Amino acid sequence: MTDTRYLVHGVFWDGPAPVPAAPGLGQAGGGLPVLRLQDPDGTRTELALGAGARLGFRLAAEGKHCLGHHQVHGPADRDHVLCPARAAATQGSQCERCFVLDDSRLIHDFHRGGRVPPGLRAYLMQPHWLYVATFANGASKVGTASHLRKWNRLAEQGAVVARYVARAEDGRVVRILEDMITRDAGLPQQVRAAAKAAALVAPAAAVELDAVNGRLAGEARTLLAGTGGEGFEVVDERWVRPELAARACAQAARHAYPHDLGTGAHGFRVDSLSGSIALAALEGSELEFVVNLGQLKARMIELGDHGSDVPAVQEALF
Numbered sequence: 001m002t003d004t005r006y007l008v009h010g011v012f013w014d015g016p017a018p019v020p021a022a023p024g025l026g027q028a029g030g031g032l033p034v035l036r037l038q039d040p041d042g043t044r045t046e047l048a049l050g051a052g053a054r055l056g057f058r059l060a061a062e063g064k065h066c067l068g069h070h071q072v073h074g075p076a077d078r079d080h081v082l083c084p085a086r087a088a089a090t091q092g093s094q095c096e097r098c099f100v101l102d103d104s105r106l107i108h109d110f111h112r113g114g115r116v117p118p119g120l121r122a123y124l125m126q127p128h129w130l131y132v133a134t135f136a137n138g139a140s141k142v143g144t145a146s147h148l149r150k151w152n153r154l155a156e157q158g159a160v161v162a163r164y165v166a167r168a169e170d171g172r173v174v175r176i177l178e179d180m181i182t183r184d185a186g187l188p189q190q191v192r193a194a195a196k197a198a199a200l201v202a203p204a205a206a207v208e209l210d211a212v213n214g215r216l217a218g219e220a221r222t223l224l225a226g227t228g229g230e231g232f233e234v235v236d237e238r239w240v241r242p243e244l245a246a247r248a249c250a251q252a253a254r255h256a257y258p259h260d261l262g263t264g265a266h267g268f269r270v271d272s273l274s275g276s277i278a279l280a281a282l283e284g285s286e287l288e289f290v291v292n293l294g295q296l297k298a299r300m301i302e303l304g305d306h307g308s309d310v311p312a313v314q315e316a317l318f
Contacts, residue, residue, distance in 0.1 A: 003304075004039055005039075005040060005300050005301070006037035006038060006045065006300070006301055006302070006303065007037065007298070007299075008035065008036075008037055008296040008297055008299050008300075008301060009036040009037065009044075009067055009297065010035075010036060010276060010293075010294065010296070010297040011033055011034070011035055011036075011049065011156070011273070011275070011293050011294065012034055012036050012046075013033045013152050013155035013156050014034070014152060015032060015033075015152075016151075017150070017151035017240060018151075018242055018243060019240075032048045032049065032050045032244070033048075033155075033242075033273055034046035034047060035049055035055070035293065035296075037301075038067075038082075042082045047303075049270050049273055051244060051271055052269060052271070053269070053270045054267070054268070054269050055266075055267065055268060055269075055270060056266070056267035056268075056303065056304055056306040056307065057265070057301040057303050058264065058301065058306050059262065059265075059299060059300070059301055060300045061299075061300040063088055063089075064088065064093060064297075064299055065086065065088060065089055065298055066083035066085070066086070066088065066093070066095040066098050067083070067089070067093045067094060067098075067297075068080060068081050068082045068083045069081050069083075069099070069101045069103075070102055070103055070104055071103055071119065072117075072123050073119035074119055074123060075122060075123050075146065075147075075148055077119070078103075081098075081101070083095060083097075083098050085097070089298045092298075093297055106120060107124065108175070110124055110171060110172055110175065111171070111172045111173075111175040111176050123171070124171035125170045125171065125172075126146055126147050126148070126170065127147040127167060127168065127169060127170065128144050128145065128146055128147065128171045129145045129146075129147065129150050129164050129166070129167055130143075130164065130166040130174050130178060130220075130232075131162050131163065131164045131165065131239065132162065132163055132165055132181075132187065132213060133154060133157055133159035133191075133213075133239075134159065134160055134161050134162065134213035134216070135158065135159065135191055135195070135196050135199050136160050136196070136199035136200045136203035136209070137199035137203070137204060138204055138208070138209060138212050139195060139196075139199065140191075140213065141187060141190060142178055142181045142182060142188075143178070143189060144174045144175060151240070155241075155242050155245075156275055156276070157275055158196050158245075158276065159239065160203070160206075160245075161206075161210050161238075161239075162213065162238075162239035162241075163213060163214070163217040163236070163237065163238050163239065164236075164238075164239065165217050165220045165221050165224060165234065165235065165236070166220075166221075166224050166233065167233050168232040169231045169232065170231070173229075173231040173232050174232070177227075177232060180227070181220050181223060181224075184223050185219050185220055185223055187220070193276070193277075193292060193294050194292070196275065196277060196292075197256070197277050197290055200254075200274060200290045201254055201255065201256050202254075203250065203252075206250075206251075217236075221236065244273050245273060245274040245275075247271060248272035248273060248278075248279040248290075249274055253287075254287065254288035254289060254290055255287055255288070255289050255290070255311075256289070256290055257280070257289045257292070257308075258311040259308055259309070261292070261295040261299075262295065262299065265306040265307070265308075266307075266308045267305070267306040267308055268280035268281060268282050268291065268307075271288070275294075276292065276293045277290060277291070277292050277293065277294070278290070278291045278292075279291075282307070282308050282310050283307055
């Protein structure tokens with residue numbers, strides 16, 4: 001892989017949901033997350049990001065590059081179309097042309113009467129789940145997940161604790177419920193990635209986060225139960241966090257990664273991963289650093305035996 005330029009698509013959790021273990025033993029499984037890369041021919045490569053994996057790379061080009069677009073044909077059927085112009089990204093991680101052609105952008109207006117192509121309609125008409133997720137500093141959000149990615153969606157979000165509050169018969173109903181919870185309970189539908197990463201530098205206690213999430217999920221269920229609407233059922237189900245995220249979410253002394261992932265060379269050992277945020281070790285240092293790998297999305301890198309400079313930081317006293 002050395003000397004080949006790869007376009008980074010991001011961190012993905014595509015494994016099966018973990019299976020809760022016996023009481024007091026935590027949980028097992030959750031699959032290994034991967035850093036998905038695309039070579040110049042369009043072939044995808046996946047780097048496993050399990051505990052102990054070493055990631056070394058250097059930025060091979062300035063700025064961000066278009067990741068292409070998706071055509072959705074059904075609940076588990078979609079095509080990824082490469083950007084024909086290999087253009088710079090101007091709309092997040094897409095050029096303007098690919099952004100307009102991407103079926104996914106139409107999802108958010110479907111419940112307001114927006115028209116969607118048949119394949120995307122088939123995807124949206126599968127059962128969906130409504131959840132309340134809480135992150136390491138207590139910030140919380142309401143969100144939705146398709147039935148097929150019920151667990152994976154929250155793993156990629158990097159939740160510390162989450163609960164499902166409703167099962168809807170389709171994607172239209174679940175988004176109506178999501179908007180209602182935002183309007184009536186004040187829960188936002190987004191927590192910025194930068195805020196999630198900053199929170200993992202000093203996570204709150206697990207018992208506090210669970211209490212916050214339990215209270216907000218309970219309030220959401222009360223609102224849902226009082227609507228009298230059809231097409232959904234109120235549920236009380238806890239999401240099982242992946243085993244690999246446990247260390248990142250635990251209270252400990254660590255530091256924000258001090259280097260800009262948009263330039264230069266980097267290298268570190270991944271010890272834990274929450275969503276796309278790694279708890280990493282640098283060679284020559286006993287400190288732990290929080291690295292937001294999501295910042296690599298749509299960037300061009302070359303893999304290699306690179307390392308990150310160890311910053312002059314002093315361990316905080318507790």
